[in-house]
Amino acid sequence: MNTNKSFESVCPLFCGLNNKEMTVRERYRCMRNSMLVAMLTITLIPMVIISGINFVQYRELLRQDSYANAKWSAESARATITAYLEKMEAAITVVIDSYSFEELTDQQQLDQIFKQLKEEHQGLVDLGVIGANGIQTSYAGAYKLVGKNYNSSIWFHKALTRKIFVSEVFTGFRNFPHFVVTASKKISASSPEYWVLRASIDSETLDHFLSSANTGALEDVFLVNDSNKLQSSSRYNGAALRYFQLSDMPKQKDILISEEKDRGGFYRAVSRIPNTPWLLVLDYQGYAKRGDWISFKQGLIITLISCSCIFGGIIALLSAFIAGKLREADERREAMLSETEHNDKLASIGRLAAGVAHEINNPLAIIGEKAGLMKDLIEINSDFSHREKFLRQLSSLQDAVGRARTITHRLLGFARRMETSLTLVHLNDIIREVFGFLEKEAAYHNIHIILQLQKELPVIRADHGQLQQVVLNVINNAIDAISNAMIATTSVMHGGN
Numbered sequence: 001m002n003t004n005k006s007f008e009s010v011c012p013l014f015c016g017l018n019n020k021e022m023t024v025r026e027r028y029r030c031m032r033n034s035m036l037v038a039m040l041t042i043t044l045i046p047m048v049i050i051s052g053i054n055f056v057q058y059r060e061l062l063r064q065d066s067y068a069n070a071k072w073s074a075e076s077a078r079a080t081i082t083a084y085l086e087k088m089e090a091a092i093t094v095v096i097d098s099y100s101f102e103e104l105t106d107q108q109q110l111d112q113i114f115k116q117l118k119e120e121h122q123g124l125v126d127l128g129v130i131g132a133n134g135i136q137t138s139y140a141g142a143y144k145l146v147g148k149n150y151n152s153s154i155w156f157h158k159a160l161t162r163k164i165f166v167s168e169v170f171t172g173f174r175n176f177p178h179f180v181v182t183a184s185k186k187i188s189a190s191s192p193e194y195w196v197l198r199a200s201i202d203s204e205t206l207d208h209f210l211s212s213a214n215t216g217a218l219e220d221v222f223l224v225n226d227s228n229k230l231q232s233s234s235r236y237n238g239a240a241l242r243y244f245q246l247s248d249m250p251k252q253k254d255i256l257i258s259e260e261k262d263r264g265g266f267y268r269a270v271s272r273i274p275n276t277p278w279l280l281v282l283d284y285q286g287y288a289k290r291g292d293w294i295s296f297k298q299g300l301i302i303t304l305i306s307c308s309c310i311f312g313g314i315i316a317l318l319s320a321f322i323a324g325k326l327r328e329a330d331e332r333r334e335a336m337l338s339e340t341e342h343n344d345k346l347a348s349i350g351r352l353a354a355g356v357a358h359e360i361n362n363p364l365a366i367i368g369e370k371a372g373l374m375k376d377l378i379e380i381n382s383d384f385s386h387r388e389k390f391l392r393q394l395s396s397l398q399d400a401v402g403r404a405r406t407i408t409h410r411l412l413g414f415a416r417r418m419e420t421s422l423t424l425v426h427l428n429d430i431i432r433e434v435f436g437f438l439e440k441e442a443a444y445h446n447i448h449i450i451l452q453l454q455k456e457l458p459v460i461r462a463d464h465g466q467l468q469q470v471v472l473n474v475i476n477n478a479i480d481a482i483s484n485a486m487i488a489t490t491s492v493m494h495g496g497n
Contacts, residue, residue: 032323039315044308051304058296062287066267067257069217070284074255074269077213077221078280081273084209088121088181088199089164096183096197104129104197105138114140123205125178130156132193141200148173160184160194166276169203169223169231169240177203177240179231203240206232217285219266223278231278236263246270246281264289357408364408368401406436425464428453434471438479445483449475 095104095113104110114127126141134151150156155167159182167180179201184194210221210232223231224244233239248270250256255271265286272279287293375394378387435451442449 028323028327031326032319035319035322036316039319040312043311043315047304047307047311051300055297055300059287059293062290062293063259066217066284066287066290070257070267070269070282071255073213073215073218073221073284074257074271074280074282077210077282078271078273080209080213081206081223081278081280084122084205085166085181085273085276088124088201089166089183091117091121092181092183092197092199093164096185101129101131101185101187101195107138107140110138110140117199121199122208123201125174125200125202128198128200130196130198132160132187132195143174145173155180155182156196159196159198164275166278168225168227168229168277169206171241174200179203179206203232213282217290218282219263219285220281220283222281223273224281225277225279234281236283246279249279259286360408361405364401364405368398368405371397371401422461423464424459425462425467426459427457427467428455430464430467431471434468434475437472438475442479445479446486447479447482 095117099109099113104113110127110129114124117127118124126139126143126145128136128139128141128145130136130150134149134153134156136145136148136150139146153172155165155170158167159165159180161184162182163184165182165184167182169177169179171177180198181201182196182198184196187193187195206223210223213221220235220237222234222237222244224246225231226249228243228245230237230240230242230244234244237244248256248258250270250272252272252274255269257267257269260266260268260283265288267284267286269282269284270279371394375391375398378384378390378394381387384390431451431453435449439449
């Protein structure tokens, strides 16, 4: 069976086989698979492209959102620390502006001020007054620090040169991390020397304020100085005063944000705390760890798999259906071509039979004329001894010529009616003509045909040759069916014996 030319050209590209090496079933299976691959490609590629675009766009959106949240969280944490320090600085400034050096050296007065400040300011450890020579003249707190000399301390010399000063975190005489907020003032208007009011604050206070800015997406937040020492504890880098290398240092008012690849990715925001030696470091959770990003990826994967399965099933059914319809169409086309070829053969046989019949008619006419002449001569001559015998033979010869002439006339009738032509025909005449052809065929198969024709049938308008062909086919089929049944019955009987 021949297949469609476009299919024949496409199928080998997908199946890798030569059409001559493939069976009909393999060809249509190959065509079905080819359509399945093509339709899946056409369907799934746009879906994958759109999903990829959504993936990239949503990831970029989450990146921007994480970036903005990191910046906002850093600003919030910086504002919290700054507000606390400004409040502490304001309180120290009020005390140093309200009291003189001599008044604050009064222990009872200093204890009362310390008690009041401790109630208002979280994390305050002690309060001390240090003279220009670096000796702490008075102290209020839990430690015995009166008389301690701070002249060798760097923070003390910085405090002398500034109205308000916030130090780095250090251990000092207490041997635990803390920082100081100081205010300096001249001993008298005529004296060039300054004294210092110092408030010491536990570094854990910084941890407390930084933790208040913590959210579910915040991985770490801590303080570090320009010397790369932690000023507060860090979740991943350890306790205060441990070493931490910070690569980029921002300017005074800037917030420097970078995307880090450690710990699965996060955004690091670094900014300076105004009027302090500290830098705020805030690590904000990257988009890859966010719950909405994980949910989005899972949903996208589930959607792609579900759509692929649904589309794949539909396309597989559709491909099988189309391949089946194409196969049916090809089979009908082949049947039509076979029927057309058969009709062409019949037409050729008809034309050949017409030619043969025409050629036979001429000798038959001569034979008939010669037989008639011989019959007439014998009838004239009454003295011929075998006169009756020859007359019977000549009559038989003329009858045979007549039957032969009838057969050739019928063949000519079939041949001349190959083209469709509507004429007035008698159905009984057509049946008798066909019966004349098939009578010998039926007798050969031991079949006796009885004609029971209805009289006075109306004349119809039809094609004489095509009606003959219909009746011929019906009787031929009946003869074949009866003959096959007789053969089968005979085989069963012999098998039983």
